[in-house]
Amino acid sequence: MKRAFISVWDKSGLEELARFLHKHNFSITSSGGTARELEGWDIPVTRIEGITGQPAMMDGRVKTTDLRIFGPILADRDKPEHMQDLEHLGQQPIDLVVVNLYPFTEMLQKDLSRDEMVEYIDIGGPSLLRAAAKNFRHVVVLCRPGQYADFQQLYEEYGDDIPLDQRQALAAEVFRHTTTYDGVIGEFFSPAQESLPTSISIQAEIHQPLRYGENPHQQAGFYLGPGQAPLWQQLHGKELSFNNYADLETANHIVSGFDQAAAVIVKHANPCGFGVGKTPEQAYRRALSTDPMSSFGGIVGLNRPVDEETAEALAEIFLECIIAPVFAPEALTRLTRKKNLRLLEIVKGQQSLPGLEVRTVAGGYLVQEADSFQGEAGWEEVTERKPSQDEMQALRLGWKLVRFVKSNAIVFTSLEQLLGIGAGQMSRVDAVLLAGMKAAQANLDLEGAAMASDAFFPFPDGLDEAARLGISAVIQPGGSIRDEEVIAAADKHNVAMIFTHTRHFRH
Numbered sequence: 001m002k003r004a005f006i007s008v009w010d011k012s013g014l015e016e017l018a019r020f021l022h023k024h025n026f027s028i029t030s031s032g033g034t035a036r037e038l039e040g041w042d043i044p045v046t047r048i049e050g051i052t053g054q055p056a057m058m059d060g061r062v063k064t065t066d067l068r069i070f071g072p073i074l075a076d077r078d079k080p081e082h083m084q085d086l087e088h089l090g091q092q093p094i095d096l097v098v099v100n101l102y103p104f105t106e107m108l109q110k111d112l113s114r115d116e117m118v119e120y121i122d123i124g125g126p127s128l129l130r131a132a133a134k135n136f137r138h139v140v141v142l143c144r145p146g147q148y149a150d151f152q153q154l155y156e157e158y159g160d161d162i163p164l165d166q167r168q169a170l171a172a173e174v175f176r177h178t179t180t181y182d183g184v185i186g187e188f189f190s191p192a193q194e195s196l197p198t199s200i201s202i203q204a205e206i207h208q209p210l211r212y213g214e215n216p217h218q219q220a221g222f223y224l225g226p227g228q229a230p231l232w233q234q235l236h237g238k239e240l241s242f243n244n245y246a247d248l249e250t251a252n253h254i255v256s257g258f259d260q261a262a263a264v265i266v267k268h269a270n271p272c273g274f275g276v277g278k279t280p281e282q283a284y285r286r287a288l289s290t291d292p293m294s295s296f297g298g299i300v301g302l303n304r305p306v307d308e309e310t311a312e313a314l315a316e317i318f319l320e321c322i323i324a325p326v327f328a329p330e331a332l333t334r335l336t337r338k339k340n341l342r343l344l345e346i347v348k349g350q351q352s353l354p355g356l357e358v359r360t361v362a363g364g365y366l367v368q369e370a371d372s373f374q375g376e377a378g379w380e381e382v383t384e385r386k387p388s389q390d391e392m393q394a395l396r397l398g399w400k401l402v403r404f405v406k407s408n409a410i411v412f413t414s415l416e417q418l419l420g421i422g423a424g425q426m427s428r429v430d431a432v433l434l435a436g437m438k439a440a441q442a443n444l445d446l447e448g449a450a451m452a453s454d455a456f457f458p459f460p461d462g463l464d465e466a467a468r469l470g471i472s473a474v475i476q477p478g479g480s481i482r483d484e485e486v487i488a489a490a491d492k493h494n495v496a497m498i499f500t501h502t503r504h505f506r507h
Contacts, residue, residue: 002026002160003072004096007034007048007125009103012145017098018043020152026096029069051091073097073131077138095160097132098142101125101177105184105226121185126178133171141170143177180205184226200367202358213242229347232323235332237342240321244299248323248344251301254404257373258303263287265298270405272298274418276397280304280324281313286417288317291442299323306331371403371504380499382478382487387496390415391450391473395498398452399475403504409454410435410462412446412471419444428453429462436469446470454504456480460489467493477503 004026008014014037021028022043030038031048038045051068072094075082086093102122132141140162142151147170154162180203190197204223207230213220220242224230231252234240240248247266254271255262263284265273272294275286280302288295296317302310302324311331314322315338322335323344335343359366376396381387387395398413405411405423410431412420420439422431432451439446447470456479457463463474463486474490478499490497 002096003029003092003094004098005029005069005073005094005128006038006098007031007128008098008100008145009122009125010100010145011037013148014038014145015041015043017148017152020155021096024155029094069094069128070131073128073139074135075138076135094132094139096140096142097128098148099125099128099132100144101129101181104181104188108184108188108227117188122181126181129174129178133174136167136171137164140167141174143170143174147173176205179203180226196356196367196369200356200358200365208240210245211239211241218242232344232346235327235343235345236336237321237338238340240342244321244342247299248301248321250404251299252323252346254401255301255303257400261304262302264301265290265295266301267294267298270421270423271401271418272421274401276416279309280306281310284310284313288313289442289444290418291421291438292317293441295319306335308334311335371506373400373403374500374502378501380478380501381496382483382499383490383495383497385491385494385496387473387498391448391496394450395452395473395475398450399500402452402454403506405454405506407454407505407507409504409506411452412436412439412449412469413452414449419446419449428455428457429459429465432462432465432469436465439469448472450475452476454506456483456503457486458482460486463489463495463497464493467495471495473497475500477501479503 002025004021006018006028007030018028018038018041027046028038028044029046029048029051035045035047048069054066068089068091071086071089072091075086075093077083077093102120102125104117104120104122107117107120129141129143132139140151142148154166183201183203186201204225206221207224208222210220210222212218222245232248246269250269251264251266254264254274258276260276261278261280261283262276263274263280264271265287273287273290275283277283277286284300284302297320299321300314300319305326305328306322306324307328308330311334315334319341321342321344323346325346327335327343327345335341355370357368357370393415394413397415398411401413401418402409402411405421408425408428408431410422410428411418412435420435422434425431425434436446449471450473451466451471453476456477458480459482466474472495474495474497476499478501480486487497
């Protein structure tokens with residue numbers, strides 16, 4: 001007779017699995033609440049204390065950690081000495097281990113004290129899972145309810161001879177699962193650090209396979225860490241691709257930084273249009289006017305609910321995705337006529353928080369704090385002419401936007417919208433020229449507009465070119481060895497300039 005050991009916190013699917021095992025002549029050993037559930041369903045079960053000869057003690061902290069349990073799980077059936085040791089213990093091998101863990105991750109969402117959280121650290125569960133996974137050649141191990149149906153199908157097909165590769169795959173999932181579990185606990189115990197941690201552990205499970213990566217020949221997936229939930233839910237349209245996720249994140253980050261109604265259009269990781277207004281429709285139309293040609297096929301982010309008027313404006317051109325806090329019913333009716341248009345709604349209460357950014361490179365990882373807006377405390381007016389009130393508003397707008405543009409980055413802004421953008425250029429003066437060209441293509445007047453630069457001007461040429469285009473105020477980090485020359489050029493052109501003393505490269 002085959003033996004199964006079952007000890008689970010999450011009882012989902014347990015009754016069906018247990019009845020399946022009983023039907024196929026498994027004897028079941030179980031502990032605590034799991035045993036009570038099985039007995040309540042009239043499924044024969046041997047309680048663990050009947051095997052160990054010891055009741056659970058220390059408020060249940062010690063119940064499964066016993067030789068008479070771990071021996072039958074770890075015994076290598078191909079080694080006679082292992083089987084002799086089992087005989088000495090008076091035990092038969094355990095062939096199936098079904099264990100899921102105390103819900104430490106879920107409890108993090110509750111307002112529990114540290115001492116209360118400690119009681120949700122599972123000790124026996126991870127040990128049982130790891131023991132079974134180590135002996136995968138002889139033991140099948142299941143660590144979550146979602147595996148039960150697949151196991152039953154496998155057993156119906158192969159009986160006791162479930163293929164080794166399937167057993168190994170289940171074992172691999174156990175080790176990933178327990179690593180994630182321990183990683184979450186490690187993070188919980190780690191003190192808050194002002195500097196980078198001495199080590200990092202990334203715990204995440206696939207939440208959604210994506211249509212493809214940056215290109216169709218690349219596989220991709222969206223992963224979430226324990227206890228995390230997606231920032232948005234998709235209401236309509238095709239499945240999201242890798243690039244969609246990246247651009248949606250940028251779009252939502254940009255508009256969430258504004259108190260007034262704001263709209264952004266993102267294309268290939270850069271904003272190509274941005275506007276603010278009294279209504280979301282007005283904000284969107286201003287964003288669209290920045291670069292109508294490039295906006296085709298873009299990703300739109302809004303920080304206000306999409307009403308019918310805004311939906312009508314959005315429906316005028318082809319867009320890939322729209323993300324907003326909510327869509328009014330009449331807006332959904334209008335926009336869902338477009339079969340492939342992806343509509344994403346922000347999940348209430350969810351927010352994307354800055355943290356550590358991780359990138360693979362050179363066989364290792366680059367880790368940095370996420371870039372964030374540093375405020376105006378360190379700003380310095382460095383020119384003879386100081387910015388007017390309107391110029392300051394345009395400069396603030398430009399400085400908020402430029403950190404989302406690929407370096408070298410230049411943006412031209414008015415009080416209400418983005419007017420021109422120079423992104424990803426190898427030279428800063430080329431970025432200025434490109435921003436001017438884009439503004440001209442859209443027939444946008446740059447007279448009296450503001451310019452934001454993500455890093456300092458190494459030479460006065462970029463500022464000279466901006467003044468020629470009509471720019472009247474500039475915001476930049478400063479820090480060049482030629483700052484005095486750049487300031488002199490600004491004074492010559494009667495351009496007001498602010499040094500922020502903060503750089504915003506985005507690579």
